Amino acid sequence: MTGDHQTLALLLFSAFIAVTLGITTWVSRNRHGSAEEFYAGGRLFSPMENGFAIAGDYMSAASFLGISGLIALYGYDGVLYSIGFLVAWLVVLLLVAELVRNCGRFTLADVVAARMSERPVRIAAGTSSVTVSVLYLVAQMVGAGSLVALLLGGTSEAAQSWTVIGVGALMVVYVSLGGMRATTWIQIVKAVLLMGGAITLTILVLLHFHGDFNQMLNTAADKSGHGKDFLAPGLRYGGDLTSQLDFISLGLALVLGTAGLPHILSRFYTVPTARAARRSVVWSIGLIGSFYLMTIVLGFGAAAIVGTDEVRASNASGNTAIPLLSLILGGGAGSTGGTVLFAFVAAIAFATILAVVAGITLASSASVAHDLYASLKRRHAKQRSEVAVARIAAVGIGLAAIGLGLLARDLNVAFLVGLAFAVAASANLPVLLYSLFWRGFTTRGAVWSVYGGLIPAMLLVIFSPVVSGSPTAMFPGVDFHLFPLENPGLISIPLGFLAGWIGTVTSPQGPDPAKHAETEVRSLTGAGAV
Template identity: 55%
Template sequence: MDTNPMLNISIFAAFVLVTLYIVYRVSSAGTTTDYFAAGSQFTGAQNGIALSGDFLSAASFLGIAGAIAVHGYDGFLYSIGFLVGWLVNLLLIAELLRNTGRFTMGDVLSYRMEQRPVRAAAAVSTMVISFIYMIAQIAGAGSLVALLLDVHSASGQALVIAAVGALMVVYVLVGGMKGTTWVQIIKAVGLMLCVALMTLFLMGKFGYSITSLMQHAAERNPLGERIFAPGAQYGENGTTKLDFVSMSLALVLGVAGLPHVLMRFYTVPNALQARRSVVWATVTMSVFYLCTLVIGFGSAAVSGTDSILSAPGGENSAAPLLAYRIGGTVLLGVVAAVAFATILAVVAGLTLTASASFAHDVYANVFKRGQADPESEIKVARLTALIIGATSIIGGILVNGQNLAFLVSLAFAFAASANLSTLLFSLYWRRFNTRGTLWGMYGGLATCLLLMIFSPVVSGAPTSMMPWVDFAWFPLNNPGLVSIPASFLFGYIGTLLGEREDDDRNDEMEVRSLTGIGAH
């Protein structure tokens, strides 16, 4: 592919400078409410678009388009899982969470429990999930910039990943939640325009006939017409079919446990706006995922599966390659800038969430027992952001080349395993107690981590992180099928073995979660 690195870098640099300026202008981190929750000043519509900006990650744009281009129908299953998961948030989580908490998920879980151990558990869970999610995003940024600059060597791509990761941490340090939210809104609008225009062009190229487009895609894919039916990727045998069920479970249930999504509900003034946020986000993402279906099959039809897999970044290069074939170097630069903005916004949200959880839950409430001043809390959050950014860069280098949608599905499995059971039990089960919370979170997290380490994701397969060794004994790539029910079971057993919590505190939480009385 004959790219023009200077033009690409110019478009990139212009985007980075403009967004950094906006972040600097809107940032106001005088208080913890400003830094962690943007003063709760955003409307439901603004927060809904920012939510879609926070959620539509490199996995959604690059990973899903690539998965559809290469695997067909099975690749589109990621879109379905990501989208359906928002119903869990809308119906069960958003309103009660907004009324009960203030900055983090730990606020809700610890409301009627013993504060210190539960907040520590919530912070551990948040940082593990954010770290796994960030690894995927930073690896995506690296493969994208490598494609733009035509960097093929592993060491060159590692340098690109390090530079991009460092840039993303700067946004969080400068802007806090308000700056991050505006980057997410700008990115969401840019991404929607980009995918809509690419979709319109592709439909026009094939005579506005989706049938014609898909037939051309089948002709240029080794799988042929198998891409139109389930099973091209997950239908080989009983194990792969179970793997598909496991991944679907993680995608649908993981959304409601993602800390960076949950934290966005605190940026609106009340529960009504929290519900509106989810409606706006769901509508926006429905349009986006329909467009990715066309872009995925269009990439296969225009570029061909072989050229996609041989490009830097593999499957993840499908959408940028399509942009290059459609509009040359200029459109490639624009699409890359939008995809980069996508990654930037998500990583900024994740970094902010992980650092806020450590600063607010661990530093302010565990170490300082609720007596920390806002200035020191923000300082600790910024220091944590630096450390999380550095470790994520190392992780991003290790997983470079893996499909991003798949890597993110692992983060969803962790979110559903560690957080969903404890959130639902806390909000809906009066008998739930501190021991149940700790068993549910640590049990689900440990089960998920253990199964992932001993799965083909880490070793024993050509696509593993360490393909040169084999210590895999768990057959599934995604552990959700086992770890998610295990976390509910651990939480239930722990509750039965633990002591009842204060009934007055239970009553207070129930009234507050349903009415919003006393909510910040």
């Protein structure tokens, strides 16, 4: 990239960082330090504000950079990510949004612990939530590194590394100083910017082909090097039985994983009522739905205008397809229009990453403090000490995400998010659904459900081609992979549900009927909800 690109994009980066740090500083001066303020922003957000914040939290670097990159590389098979992320919101709306808001206070563990023995359930759910959050954070770090490396020299490993470290430091500042209120407003600003950028690029792509979508698809197929196969299923996931099973596994993870993501569930607690939580999801579905439809246009547009080979040459995983597309749409390298549009899109993508990592870090630090710490030292923990632990946890989680982000910097960000979704669907979703809908569910069932999904999912990832045994693995020089699939969801999600059932039917003590009746009434009516 030219010096003009670098200067303008860095100025826009700096402007967004200055604005968001200003929001964080202002909010930190207007808070009273309670757990409710730090975790839920005082529950003062309207459904529209929370809907925009949910959309800002959900539309991550994986959405903007990764999905479009996968479509540019693999055509039809890449579209699965757009469809999976969108359909997942129907599960959230119909099954969990209102019930979670009624049953919990700040975290997923609140919902489960309402009718169980608190300590073992909170430790299990807190451990799972932190694991999912760190995996999700790694994807954002990788996206940030790819973006800034492109800006500063294309393949600069030093630029990627320092970017990952810088994003980690910023997310710790946002969370530890501003809490949920600052994080929410950062996400709202980011959602508006991202929608504006996506709409602008989509219009420019369609104008480039005079509104002829069919021409765009045919051009993409021609420039992909795969011909008509680019527009048909099977380019990435249809070669053999293993890839076909990977396709099914990925679909299950994407559709079911959203309802188990800690940073999404925590957003339902920032509104005053369950009705407001449900309306928030409706707002977010409108924004998210239109956005993912646009990623399809942008992905095929990148294949048609930039070319699949050029996208792969810039970044083997396709993470830079959108910045390259914006450069050409603006007039090409060296042009003023290309420089401005590239810098604008790069700044939006960077803002996207910062907003999402802030939300994930807040949710995971809340799990550490509210679930793990408060469970182990319940009698001595006060609200202020719990918030202090959450701030310290944000630092530790940031360091872990930075380390893993440096290792995984060559993987596609949408693919990495697919792994996080698989773990969430395996460990968090079974225990959540059982707790809400199964009258006979017990404490042993809850603990077994979490660990029965979490441990297999993590082991399958460790021994999969993602970590070793393939040229694109985290450790390409070694081979200890035993599991053939890249995504563990097909195996680990059923294991989570099965472990919860086995744990329940073998429990020496049955459920507490009074606690279940109280939880059921509260979940359905909102009576007694915080």
